[in-house]
Amino acid sequence: MDKGELIKTATLAKLKLDEKEVEKLALEVSAMLENFSLMMEADIDGLEPTTQTLQQENRTRSDSPGSSNLSNDLLERVPEREDRFIVIPNVI
């Protein structure tokens, strides 16, 4: 993978890589993609994709409030907040 593609992918993944990391990761990503290309030899004609193995149908639950009572505990772990609001840098 060339560096341009890597930087584009990193931007999509919200990773800001420095120049040294780009050099190193470009090689490692390329080595893995070469390994992935082995899959081209597999005969998969007529096979359906498997996304999961045992569950036969989607399972949903009723849209009603549960009782986890975790919200205060979770808010205490927010890096920066004001009362019950999470603070992030200015959007505009």
Add this chain to the structure above:
Amino acid sequence: MKKYREYVEKWERKIGSFLQFDPEKTKGDSNPDGVLKGIPFGVKDNIALKGFDMTCGSKILENFNCPYTATAVEQLQKAGAVAVGKMNMDEFGMGSSTDNSALAETNNPWDTSRVAGGSSGGSAAAVAAGLVPFALGSDTGGSVRQPASFCGVYGLKPTYGTVSRYGLTAYASSLETIGICGESTAITRNVFNIMRGVDVMDNTTVDYKPSGKDDTQTIAVLKIGDGDLSEEVLNSYKVSIGRIKDLGYIVSEVELPTLKFVVPAYYVIATAEASANLARFNGIRYGLAEKSAETPSDLMQMSRNAGFGDEVKLRILLGTYVLRSGFQDQYYHRAQKIRTAILGDFNRIFEEADALMLPVFPTAAFHHGSSDLTQLQQKAADLYTCSANLAGLPALAVPSTIENGLPVGVQFTAPAFEEERLFRISEKLEEIFPAQKPEGFSKEWKA
């Protein structure tokens, strides 16, 4: 209790299996009368345990104090077991050595210059050293079975969906399960039967539907090609074949035609799922946040870059790439079809045989760093373990021999829900060859 602390401290100076250890912190959360009354256990640090930090071996969660407890852990506490600490691991479960932990190094109790395996290396090392009779791990592509084999203990990856993952930090959701490193078949079975069950907090849990055929007559044995295994592991594998024949099982050699494609298919699926699951670490709601960021996008990018280690970044990049528009058919969709093919391979084998025996890993425990096996070779070596994850099947690593002073295990897998079959085979092998103990092992303490 004093003796226990001293014993653990003595070992921990050498092996570093715990990230946190406090045998009394959560004692009050355990039932004083359950069947596992007072039995101490370790919890891999990607599984929630209230009162302790949950770091996942990552800087991005280094000081994250966990506000709740995983269902699997709660079930064990209800049965009386006492969680005594959090076990070191490869960052977010990504690795085969525990060397990818950003927080500590874990050594193999049999030879401290070698790794304990990974990603549940802390769990396996602690059990091998006798610090706990069992420890929870997680297995996405072999992360319980491989360290169990490296450290000479039992390692179970249960059938997908049988143990609740509520409280397990997600890495690759369609593959991973909470698993067990145990000092014996008996405790591994007990812990599994206590932990499993449908959980309203995890919609991927399934009803447990074993066939009832718990005794095995026929074991298929995976055929090994020249150079597939190190000399030690090949020796050990041959010993295991001899033993199952001596035990009276009907043994037949089989091949898994899809095996050569499972590693790329596994890594495509695992990294794709990881790239989505790890999007939640963005410096906003919890974990490391780069204070100097001036825009929300900067906050995410800077926090993730400072908080994730090299291997995690590599896998996020790979996962993002294979899911990019234009590449999906070539990678992700193809991998899912190979997954169908490996399921077909297993189904064909289990029409003829009750269980399948195969190696765990091509080598015994390797040295720290990449001198014995590069990171890429370590990934390629996942082939024998990751097949069971792709197919959702139960698989158990069983201690087999000691080769040049290092333990080597062998693996058994069976159709979904047939864990009992695996335990029965394992028990018979345990009578012939019980798990060996490293020098310095003792059970003189009482927790």
